[in-house]
Amino acid sequence: MRITEHPILTFEQKAKLQFVFDGNKVYGYEGDTIASALHAMGVKKLSHSIHLKRPRGFYCAIGNCASCNMIVDEKPNVRTCVTLLKEGMVVKTQLNKGELYD
Amino acid sequence: MINKDLVIIGGGPAGLSAAKLAAESGLSSLIVERDFKLGGQLVKQTHMFFGSEKQYAKTRGIDIAKILVDDVLKYPEMVEVMTDTTVVGLYEDKVITLLHNDEYIKVQSKAIIIATGASEKVLAFPNNDLPGIYGAGAVQTLMNVNGVLPGNDVVMVGSGNIGLIVSYQLIQAGVNVKCVIEASSSIGGYKVHASKLKRLGVDILTSHSVKRANGTEALESIVISKLDNNWDYIEGTEKTIEVDSLCISVGLSPLSSLLSMIGVDMKYVSSLGGLVPYIDSHHETSVKDVYVAGDVCGVEEASSAIVEGYLTGLIVASSLGFKHENYDELYRDFKAQLENLRSGPFGEKTREGLQEIARDHDVK
Ligand SMILES: Cc1cc2nc3c(=O)[nH]c(=O)nc-3n(C[C@H](O)[C@H](O)[C@H](O)COP(=O)(O)OP(=O)(O)OC[C@H]3O[C@@H](n4cnc5c(N)ncnc54)[C@H](O)[C@@H]3O)c2cc1C
Ligand code: FES
Numbered sequence: 001m002r003i004t005e006h007p008i009l010t011f012e013q014k015a016k017l018q019f020v021f022d023g024n025k026v027y028g029y030e031g032d033t034i035a036s037a038l039h040a041m042g043v044k045k046l047s048h049s050i051h052l053k054r055p056r057g058f059y060c061a062i063g064n065c066a067s068c069n070m071i072v073d074e075k076p077n078v079r080t081c082v083t084l085l086k087e088g089m090v091v092k093t094q095l096n097k098g099e100l101y102d
Numbered sequence: 103m104i105n106k107d108l109v110i111i112g113g114g115p116a117g118l119s120a121a122k123l124a125a126e127s128g129l130s131s132l133i134v135e136r137d138f139k140l141g142g143q144l145v146k147q148t149h150m151f152f153g154s155e156k157q158y159a160k161t162r163g164i165d166i167a168k169i170l171v172d173d174v175l176k177y178p179e180m181v182e183v184m185t186d187t188t189v190v191g192l193y194e195d196k197v198i199t200l201l202h203n204d205e206y207i208k209v210q211s212k213a214i215i216i217a218t219g220a221s222e223k224v225l226a227f228p229n230n231d232l233p234g235i236y237g238a239g240a241v242q243t244l245m246n247v248n249g250v251l252p253g254n255d256v257v258m259v260g261s262g263n264i265g266l267i268v269s270y271q272l273i274q275a276g277v278n279v280k281c282v283i284e285a286s287s288s289i290g291g292y293k294v295h296a297s298k299l300k301r302l303g304v305d306i307l308t309s310h311s312v313k314r315a316n317g318t319e320a321l322e323s324i325v326i327s328k329l330d331n332n333w334d335y336i337e338g339t340e341k342t343i344e345v346d347s348l349c350i351s352v353g354l355s356p357l358s359s360l361l362s363m364i365g366v367d368m369k370y371v372s373s374l375g376g377l378v379p380y381i382d383s384h385h386e387t388s389v390k391d392v393y394v395a396g397d398v399c400g401v402e403e404a405s406s407a408i409v410e411g412y413l414t415g416l417i418v419a420s421s422l423g424f425k426h427e428n429y430d431e432l433y434r435d436f437k438a439q440l441e442n443l444r445s446g447p448f449g450e451k452t453r454e455g456l457q458e459i460a461r462d463h464d465v466k
Contacts, residue, residue: 001251003275008148011249036248044233044320055319057233061240063136064221082137
């Protein structure tokens with residue numbers, strides 16, 4: 001859900017950015033973080049706790065709590081709340097601690 | 103290894119202000135910021151600030167951020183900025199490890215100002231980790247920076263200024279704020295903020311807290327309960343509220359972990375938000391040439407973070423041989439501004455807290 005009317009702020013329509021989320025082609029806008037683009041689509045579950053695999057979402061928005069870690073372009077543990085969305089990114093929900101990549 | 107005179111960790115109000123005064127004094131600096139933009143917590147604050155003109159009262163936080171950022175951009179030769187860069191290591195010999203674009207960069211600095219701010223506290227209750235439960239400041243970022251709503255129906259936990267302000271901003275953005283709950287028997291924030299909410303029909307329930315959250319993949323409802331004078335739940339007073347979002351605003355704690363890495367003498371001071379460094383009147387920690395400014399050395403407000411930044415930038419520049427031409431006058435002015443900001447009943451806890459971490463019987 002995006003804010004359309006606001007008494008103080010204006011949110012002009014920005015360029016659409018296409019990205020892939022868990023295999024599906026989806027859209028966000030320029031200026032979005034990965035987490036905000038997913039939130040706008042109603043996706044709240046971003047990662048899982050390591051042992052009990054409990055669902056985890058956005059919590060701090062300052063890159064401090066690791067609750068929003070996802071796999072972005074094959075790289076695990078990306079803090080999606082402080083990572084800007086880019087055209088063509090491939091974003092996946094993370095289920096484990098993350099595996100080493102090249 | 104890159105060599106620098108001054109590295110400032112954190113590009114919020116404190117870090118930016120420190121860079122400005124250092125530059126004015128003739129000292130170059132490098133600001134390292136982990137977000138992709140400068141401004142710290144101010145970038146999401148759409149409300150007008152309190153305080154005096156000198157700290158931009160009656161100006162919206164987002165506009166103060168612009169002023170502070172423009173102030174340092176005026177010195178392109180003196181102030182270097184690295185955003186999207188996290189300080190991940192700090193060593194006693196003032197070597198700093200930065201993580202930028204998947205690369206580690208080592209910097210040797212003569213002096214360091216740590217201005218990493220604070221993070222929001224969490225509250226313990228069953229299922230407090232469900233998606234849909236957020237820090238109030240995080241929701242402010244989502245709404246005011248990204249233009250995205252957290253959900254349709256929200257309850258705010260905590261009636262301090264942040265809880266009250268963010269509740270109002272949620273309403274401005276079109277979210278239904280079902281109520282604000284507060285564990286203490288009285289409202290924590292300023293009366294003006296509370297009255298604004300009450301006029302809009304939002305109940306502020308004092309002596310109440312969250313007992314549990316329910317939901318499988320995301321938050322679906324919460325159970326609140328009345329508290330007795332010892333903050334224990336009163337049986338039989340539980341009420342279930344259907345919400346898809348819960349905002350937690352129960353205070354901030356200083357992001358002081360970098361200080362612990364280099365063995366700075368620290369103390370837990372609850373009135374300052376948590377673990378904070380001992381400092382002298384020059385904001386220097388127990389490790390020589392390592393200074394602190396802003397929320398990291400005691401959670402206060404942007405106004406005091408700005409003045410602490412100015413003061414620290416001025417002092418560090420002078421200690422490295424770049425004394426500002428109006429040093430004495432500015433020093434006195436900044437000290438007086440801080441004293442003024444901390445005067446009165448709302449500043450009492452801060453004043454007491456600062457006494458506890460003073461390294462030289464001299465308050466910061
Ligand atoms: C919702 C809310 C409402 C508020 N309302 C008011 C108000 O009305 N009036 C007022 O005066 N104050 C207000 N405040 C308080 C004010 O925003 C803070 O006191 C102020 O921003 C503190 O400034 P700072 O520079 O110390 O920290 P911050 O603004 O938190 O900046 C610290 C910066 O350091 C960066 N950082 C942290 N760790 C690292 C690292 N390891 N490497 C690199 N960078 C790092 C962070 O990304 C951040 O940008 C409010 C705060 C909140 C959350
Ligand atoms: S939400 Fe906390 S690190 Fe992203």
